[in-house]
Amino acid sequence: MRKETREYKFDWMLWNTFLAASHMKNGTDKEYRSALKYIPYFNRILEAIFSPGEPGKKFLEACAKYAENIVFAKERGHKTAVTTFCFSPAIFYAMDIVPICLEVLTVMMTFVYRRGTAEFLDYCNEVGFTETSCSSQRGTVGAYLAGIGTDVDMFVTDTPGVCDTNANAFSFAAVYLNKPFFQLDMPPDLTDSRTNEYHREDFRALIRFLEEQTGKKLDPERLKENLLELEKQDEIIAALEDLARLVPCPLPVSYNFMIYASRFFFAGTPEGTVVLESMLKVARENAAKNISGLSGGVEKLRSFFCYIDHYAQNMQFWNMLDQNGICYQGNILSHFWSHNAPHVAHYHKEEAAYKINTGNMDAIIDSMGMINSRMPMVKSIRGPYDAPNMWLEDTLGLAKIYNSDFIVYNGTPGCRNTWGMVKLLARDTEKAGFPTYIMYADAFDARVQSWEATEERFMEFLKVRRLV
């Protein structure tokens, strides 16, 4: 790692960068345009985020707030927990613990750093990770292993049974930094009574762990408040998903990321709700005018990504879709499994979704357990891909409800679990009538496959399959 990279705490840098970014539109448009020249590696992303107007500004403010919470956690007397994107942070907020979500921070760094997170990725390998480990965790955990992040108190993940490389990154880092570790484990089934009981017991064990680490008892009223706020967020997300079914889709390309990042950052807190409310307002205005969220205004194709985004290299992925008139109907991360989500009502079973019940403490804890066990990825790839409620059913249901023209898989070479079954999934989605493309890029690391090669192959797929 270069000496200058170690010069500043990486989370402090992120906080300052996003705080400054959130102020970019405070002046005149001329001032904004002039300032863009000074951030050549971040300006394209800023343009995309700001393009929907107010939601972009609110989203950047939320990013800055998230980083600020991490930077000042200790000064404010909070414990910190390194966690994963598919772990609902509501329980942390209810216990005054500041969550540090590795994957979302990796994306933020990928946005703003010229070299992305390459130095942190490589640092992980220097201290013992395999180079085949997932880049989504390595991108940020490398900074913590190198000691250039805020002090970490514990590691908490819910990916055992879902993703080995994810869970392994957490257990490795906990040992390396000598910190307590807790895992929520996921059985291969989702809905049977044994699984429900397992989730319940496991979540209670998590609460005991968090109480032990913080020295405080869980306050049921705080958790209830968070769950009620989460319920509100679910309703907004459901409304956004409903709007996304319109042709043309009124949601801009960047919305997909903003939905799930808001949820991963601030589940059950007003900071997340503010962003989502603002997004819904603009989407409704677009829908009322029957206009597409794409910058060109013409929707030529509708795409559904059955796994994750491609974030590396200035998010040129967004530009590619936008400039080619391809509406982005989201991915596995942006669709939540609340009972009121449109895709649940149309294509999925009620027991595969969660419903928030704040009636009593047991109901609250059970609701939290249900939410966590149905988080993106945790729900869909825990069992055989073609089993009920799993990846194939979810993918086809979502692709159908959004009237997608094709399906794309993108991940990282570290995603052992999906690489073990994606060829079979693609075979089945093709049979179901969806041209399906498997990308071989790394979502977070452009050194694996350059953006130019990624784009060319993507466009070649569209041409070969006569989609354009």
Added chain:
Amino acid sequence: MIKQFFEASTVINNKYVSQWKKNGKKVVGYTCSYVPDEIFHAAGILPFRIRGFGSTDTTIGDTYFGPFICSLPKCMLQLAGEGKFNFLDGAIITPGCDSMRRLDECWRKAGGDIAGAIPPFFFHFGVPHKFSDYTIKWFTDETRRLIAAVEDHFKVKVNNADLKKSIKLYNKSRALLDRFEALRTMDTPPFTGEEALVVIIAGTTMPREDYNALLEKFIADAEKSPGIKDRVRLMLVGSANDDIGMVRVIEGTKALVVADNLCFGSRFYTDRVEEEGDPVFELSRRYLGHNDCPRMYGDYQRRLGILEQKVRKANIDGVIMQNIRFCDLHGAENGLFERDLEAKGIPCMRLEREYGPLVETGRMKMRVDAFIERIQQKRRAVA
């Protein structure tokens, strides 16, 4: 006698399996050491650990699996697709790791494309990733689910009395293997690491009664042997390794693998199943709780302790930590072991490799030789 073990561990459809099948009895394969063999023994079925050795390419494996996947399940699927496992009447797939658990779908789909590639009984057996009261309960229920499926498919009855007899028989094996390990770790071990692996693996591919009888004789003979002297004493740890040739390459003429912590090695027989109480619960408790695989997250310190104990007990000069490419669980844990063991003055070498036909013998030999030289230099410096 070693010839019999060698045949049992290096021929897929070995003479014991053939004889078993000729007698009209059933064979069920499994892919991971979390499956309790005793259940099948009690049902009159031969439990057989599925491996990928002998596969000469992975074209079938690559058809179903993606590119960033461990070569072990790919080789297993290759052999299944080539009909090498046609003698199996059933197969159990466990989520030992993400690569291995997807053998479930890949094998099922290959079975649809290639006639006879999939055995008639095919079962996905869940295994939790941690050990606590509620995970044992879940695993006990899962074991009962497996038993019910075996009973239903094979029209057999697995009762508690038979299970207890099987537990006793397998515990006897484990006791014998403890004696075997005591010989292996002596100052002058009576057999090589290659032979040790052959003997241990044979236990996963032949009827247990025959195995115990052979093992007893082998131990009795070994106790009379003068032993092998003046070799660098190594321990082999990491990913699943049933490659006898790899141990041969490591040992060469200068070294001896006198201990291991492999799921095809000593992890297979350490610890007993409690013989009193509910046999299904006791089996579940032993198999979930006493298997030292990094898939059991958050248990690193205990596993490190096991290695340190083995280093002391077997007077180890150096530890070779291997992982199959894309095995991040062992690969990353090897990184931590290396840090902690080297800090205590124990020389370590990390080695990434491919499983089976792709093993690069020359590169591996060169690295191992350099490691042995490092140990010998250290010895000379101390002397």
